[in-house]
Amino acid sequence: MSISISNISKSYGEVTALSNISFDVKPGELFGLIGPDGAGKTTLFRILTTLLIADEGQAMVADYDVLNDYRSIRKSVGYMPGRFSLYQDLTVEENLNFFATIFGTTIEENYDLIKDIYVQIEPFKNRRAGKLSGGMKQKLALSCALIHKPKVLFLDEPTTGVDPVSRKEFWEMLKRLQKTGITILVSTPYMDEAALCDRIALIQDGKILEIDKPEAIVKHFPKSLYNISADDMYNLFVSLTNYEHTYSVFPFGEFVHYTDKRDLIDTAIVATYLEEQGLTDVQIAKTQPTIEDTFMELAK
Amino acid sequence: MKRFVGFVRKEFYHIYRDKRSLFILFGMPIVQILLFGFAISNEINNVDIAILDQANDVTSKEIINKIAASKHFSVVDVIHQESSIENIFKKGKVKAVLQFENNFGNNLVKENNASVQILTDATDPNMASAISNYIASILQNYQQESNKNVSIDYQIVARSRMVYNSELKSVYMFVPGVMTVILMLVSAMMTSISITREKEQGTMEILLVSPLKPFQVIIGKVFPYIFLSVINAIIIVLLSIFVFNVPVEGSIFLLAIESVLFIITSLALGILISTISATQQTAMMISLMGLMLPTILLSGFIFPISSMPVPLQVISNIIPAKWFIIIVKGIMLKGIGIGYILKETLILFIMTLLFIGISVKKYKIRLE
Incomplete structure (x- = not known):
């Protein structure tokens, strides 16, 4: 196993950040840790990168124990913290050079690994890191985390605050990186990114809700899910919230995602109810649950 | 070693680029x-003082001249009543007032006992005590000079020498x-x-x-x-x-x-x-x-x-x-x-x- 976590717990005083977390990440896997802010993702990353000590439980990274072999782990992993943590007053090239040097390597030696990413920021190599755009900062940070050819790569919310186009590019890069055999553990609050991972763990309030392949995770959704739309979306949402048969209702893009308490329903009954509430142009269609729906359901 | 050099180079970039x-x-x-x-500076140079000369005789004039001639003081005002003293201090014009009593010269010669009052503005205590020391030493100096021909049996003369920084x-x-x-x-x-x-x-x-x-x-x-x-x-x-x-x-x-x-x-x-x-x-x-x-x-x-x-x-x-x-x-x-x-x-x-x-x-x- 590239990463194996067993029964890890961690609390800050009264606040429990992680409680009894266990999972494994296989070599070469792209594993996603999906959860909202404050779920405990960063704490788990810090424990795995030897920055924090867990209160209970054990964890191994690249076959080293996080507590006793922390020096070996620090040599063999790449870590990209959630906050942009490079030297803002150093240029792109100087940052990369610095990280190559402290890991005892050179840019040339591992250029193949980062080439894909670095060529995109190379035109700006004499620009100070602090003056880069959000997407370019992430690319530089990833290059710096990769420059020593790590066995395991930890990316803590790499796409937070990055525009949609750069996010898409970033995930394409991760997919390509994965082909070189690097194990990647990535966390994100964006559910749409979860589908791009090999396996994901849904995490909330320091607890793992579910671990599975993204396409399998949605099978854990227990109900039939409907897309409903109408002319007045706000009124639609309020009406459904007050409906006696409603099991769950969430706004979802241009629709409302709706589940019913009854197992089998005639959508016409719901439509009639909604029209009674003064709504027009009511459309109801069955749809496939997404990871977000599953998460919301599991997190209930 | 390479790591160390790399690290130090990075530090120099930080310092060099941070103008503050x-x-x-x-x-x-x-x-x-x-x-x-x-x-x-702790030195006393050109301190402004005022004179209240109630004696107005040869001796007091001589002393005033001596003080005015020194580089330490400059006499910027002459007042005539004791009541003006407070006023002149309040205005902050002078740091010290030198007051000669009535019949100063006579008292000195006839009764061997004449007094001068040194009033200093002690809002700055170091300055005040330095001023009064300087004036006292000028007075003493004057006395020694005028007594040159008179022989006094016992006299202690303190000669100080400032070592390591003779000019203070x-x-x-x-x-x-x-x-x-x-x-x-x-x-x-x-x-x-x-x-x-x-x-x-x-x-x-x-x-x-x-x-x-x-x-x-x-x-x-x-x-x-x-x-x-x-x-x-x-x-x-x-x-x-x-x-x-x-x-x-x-x-x-x-x-x-x-x-x-x-x-x-x-x-x-x-x-x-x-x-x-x-x-x-x-x-x-x-x-x-x-x-x-x-x-x-x-x-x-x-x-x-x-x-x-x-x-x-x-x-x-x-x-x-x-x-x-x-x-x-x-x-x-x-x-x-x-x-x-x-x-x-x-x-x-x-x-x-x-x-x-x-x-x-x-x-x-x-x-x-």
């Missing part, structure tokens, strides 16, 4: 030494002090800020998850500042020699060695501060309040330690600056060799080891 710290590093020493050297220049006293303060400030504050900046900006997190060992990070951080502080020390010494004509009586080499020792003491203190503060602001506040103030007030730089209350005298012993000032004064002004400052050197050395020991113990290899 560059200014603190090199602008402040020059400004401070010039300020202390030129503006701040205050810049002699300030140079060692300013040098100490600046080296302390640059070394301790700048290192503590530069280490805490890594914590604040999150880069410490990445440095921790790297093969760099704690001592490599610390030495890498400190090394550029040793270099810069040495340059600073050289600038200060050159300024004091060529602008203020302060002599360096002792060995320059010894002065250099002792300065490097003190720089390392200050850097160790800076590292210690950075291990206990999480942000640059805290580090700066601790450096300013915890180091600068004691360094200026309790080290003997401005206020003599021997005239402090006993508890403060005891506290002054733990202030590294006190020992360094003794060393610098010794070498620059008295020209003494290492034999005379062995104790002070040893104390600084032990303090340095202590600070480094505590810092290494307190340095965090993780985030908490």
Whole structure:
């Protein structure tokens, strides 16, 4: 196993950040840790990168124990913290050079690994890191985390605050990186990114809700899910919230995602109810649950 | 070794690109030494005084002329009633008023007893007592001159000679002090800020998850500042020699060695501060309040330690600056060799080891 976590717990005083977390990440896997802010993702990353000590439980990274072999782990992993943590007053090239040097390597030696990413920021190599755009900062940070050819790569919310186009590019890069055999553990609050991972763990309030392949995770959704739309979306949402048969209702893009308490329903009954509430142009269609729906359901 | 060089190069980039710290590093020493050297002075020069001469006779006139002729005083006002004295002080025009009693000359000759009153504005106590001493000595001088031909059986004449600084220049006293303060400030504050900046900006997190060992990070951080502080020390010494004509009586080499020792003491203190503060602001506040103030007030730089209350005298012993000032004064002004400052050197050395020991113990290899 590239990463194996067993029964890890961690609390800050009264606040429990992680409680009894266990999972494994296989070599070469792209594993996603999906959860909202404050779920405990960063704490788990810090424990795995030897920055924090867990209160209970054990964890191994690249076959080293996080507590006793922390020096070996620090040599063999790449870590990209959630906050942009490079030297803002150093240029792109100087940052990369610095990280190559402290890991005892050179840019040339591992250029193949980062080439894909670095060529995109190379035109700006004499620009100070602090003056880069959000997407370019992430690319530089990833290059710096990769420059020593790590066995395991930890990316803590790499796409937070990055525009949609750069996010898409970033995930394409991760997919390509994965082909070189690097194990990647990535966390994100964006559910749409979860589908791009090999396996994901849904995490909330320091607890793992579910671990599975993204396409399998949605099978854990227990109900039939409907897309409903109408002319007045706000009124639609309020009406459904007050409906006696409603099991769950969430706004979802241009629709409302709706589940019913009854197992089998005639959508016409719901439509009639909604029209009674003064709504027009009511459309109801069955749809496939997404990871977000599953998460919301599991997190209930 | 390559790692170390890479790290130090990065530090120089930081310093070079941060114009504000560059200014603190090199602008402040020059400004401070010039300020202390030129503006701040304990010497009495051209102090404005007023005269209230109720006698208005030959003797009083002679004395007034003598005082007016000295470079220390200038008589800017002559008043005629005692009631004007308070008024003239309130206006702040003069620092002192010299009052001669009625029949001053007569009393002096006939009754051998005449009195002059010296009134000084003691809102500035040091100045006031200096003024009254100066005037008293002029009066005494006058008396001795006029009694030249009269033989008095017993007379004690005090002849004082100021050694090591015969002209009583205050810049002699300030140079060692300013040098100490600046080296302390640059070394301790700048290192503590530069280490805490890594914590604040999150880069410490990445440095921790790297093969760099704690001592490599610390030495890498400190090394550029040793270099810069040495340059600073050289600038200060050159300024004091060529602008203020302060002599360096002792060995320059010894002065250099002792300065490097003190720089390392200050850097160790800076590292210690950075291990206990999480942000640059805290580090700066601790450096300013915890180091600068004691360094200026309790080290003997401005206020003599021997005239402090006993508890403060005891506290002054733990202030590294006190020992360094003794060393610098010794070498620059008295020209003494290492034999005379062995104790002070040893104390600084032990303090340095202590600070480094505590810092290494307190340095965090993780985030908490």
